[in-house]
Amino acid sequence: KQEVTQIPAALSVPEGENLVLNCSFTDSAIYNLQWFRQDPGKGLTSLLLIQSSQREQTSGRLNASLDKSSGRSTLYIAASQPGDSATYLCAVTSITGGGNKLTFGTGTQLKVEL
Amino acid sequence: DTGVSQNPRHKITKRGQNVTFRCDPISEHNRLYWYRQTLGQGPEFLTYFQNEAQLEKSRLLSDRFSAERPKGSFSTLEIQRTEQGDSAMYLCASSKDRFKSTDTQYFGPGTRLTVL
Numbered sequence: 493k494q495e496v497t498q499i500p501a502a503l504s505v506p507e508g509e510n511l512v513l514n515c516s517f518t519d520s521a522i523y524n525l526q527w528f529r530q531d532p533g534k535g536l537t538s539l540l541l542i543q544s545s546q547r548e549q550t551s552g553r554l555n556a557s558l559d560k561s562s563g564r565s566t567l568y569i570a571a572s573q574p575g576d577s578a579t580y581l582c583a584v585t586s587i588t589g590g591g592n593k594l595t596f597g598t599g600t601q602l603k604v605e606l
Numbered sequence: 607d608t609g610v611s612q613n614p615r616h617k618i619t620k621r622g623q624n625v626t627f628r629c630d631p632i633s634e635h636n637r638l639y640w641y642r643q644t645l646g647q648g649p650e651f652l653t654y655f656q657n658e659a660q661l662e663k664s665r666l667l668s669d670r671f672s673a674e675r676p677k678g679s680f681s682t683l684e685i686q687r688t689e690q691g692d693s694a695m696y697l698c699a700s701s702k703d704r705f706k707s708t709d710t711q712y713f714g715p716g717t718r719l720t721v722l
Contacts, residue, residue: 528713534716535612535697535713535715537713538713583648592637592654592661594651596650597648
């Protein structure tokens with residue numbers, strides 16, 4: 493059974509700092525990995541999707557890497573801003589799960605302070 | 607592309623009552639998913655449809671839960687005889703159908719259910 497872990501559970505940084513969020517998964521047989529952002533009481537916004545054959549994806553100040561063999565992904569946020577404050581979730585689509593559902597971590601709650 | 611919409615956004619009900627939620631996916635998306643999220647946790651998969659066919663259900667989906675997608679467009683999730691443990695955010699997502707690969711799932715804003 494696929495399990496996804498995110499470290500740290502919470503993070504507080506001053507504005508302008510670069511930061512890294514970590515995600516690990518137990519079964520490396522995946523189709524892809526996604527990073528999402530969730531604001532309090534809201535739905536999920538997809539940030540980046542990395543297919544299993546890819547090593548990284550970039551969007552603006554965000555860069556996500558994938559090391560499938562070691563079961564790890566990182567989300568790098570450059571020059572953090574207060575508007576980046578949210579919970580960040582990673583999720584994988586497992587081949588053994590039929591490729592029909594996302595398995596999520598519990599998220600990293602990020603606070604960027606002025 | 608108006609995104610995934612869900613109604614209602616909030617629902618408060620008394621234990622034992624039935625509730626129904628609706629999800630309207632992005633119009634050209636064939637796949638529709640339901641997830642449940644409790645406080646401090648990531649979403650957990652409940653079920654998914656490809657067009658009107660319900661192809662997978664999680665063991666989380668007890669016999670009090672039923673989901674339909676009658677015409678392959680919108681979907682409903684009904685919970686019968688609600689229990690306090692059903693209190694959660696119910697999230698709907700949709701994606702295009704691509705054979706042997708998966709596409710980005712786009713999520714709606716969710717329906718927050720509170721069972722008193």
